[in-house]
Amino acid sequence: MELNNTIIAVDxxxxxxxxxxxxxxxxxxxxxxxxxxxxxxxxxxxLWTCRAGKPLEDAVRWCKYYGLFFDAINDNLPEIVELYGNNSRKITCDIYIDDRNMKLEELVGVS
Known part of the structure; x- marks a missing residue:
């Protein structure tokens, strides 16, 4: 199986x-x-968030209100699970978008 789509995980x-x-x-x-x-x-x-239960339901409803729909929520895509034969705890994606993101240059002091 070859994956041709970019996978984006967002907080x-x-x-x-x-x-x-x-x-x-x-x-x-x-x-x-x-x-x-x-x-x-x-x-x-x-959607990759620490929210669970009602706070997660509220967030998903909020996103739908703004026209944002997800292919997975706090989980890997089914095609990733099929590709690797298991569902790793680490989300497989090409891009992580998170407010706590740090550029490598900032982390190690390299420009």
Whole structure:
């Protein structure tokens, strides 16, 4: 099996939504529009968040309200599980989008 689509994993709190957990907040509209364009172009989108239970349900409902739909939520894509024969705890993706992201240059002090 060959995967031809970009897989993007995106966090919710302070990434898609400017929130004060477990509350919801204002949308990050530029990011939402970017993800909608990527999905229309064939990318797969995974919601990758620490939320669970009702806070997760609220977040998914919030995303749907803003027109953002996911191919997986806190899980690998079915085609990834099939490809590797198991469902690793690590999400397989090409791009992680998270408010706590740090560039390697910032981490190790290299420019």
């Amino acid at each position: 919710f709190d302070n990434t898609l939504c400017y929130s004060d957990w477990p509350n919801l907040g204002a949308p990050n509209l530029p990011l939402i529009k970017y993800l909608q364009r990527e999905k229309s172009a064939g990318s797969k989108i995974i």
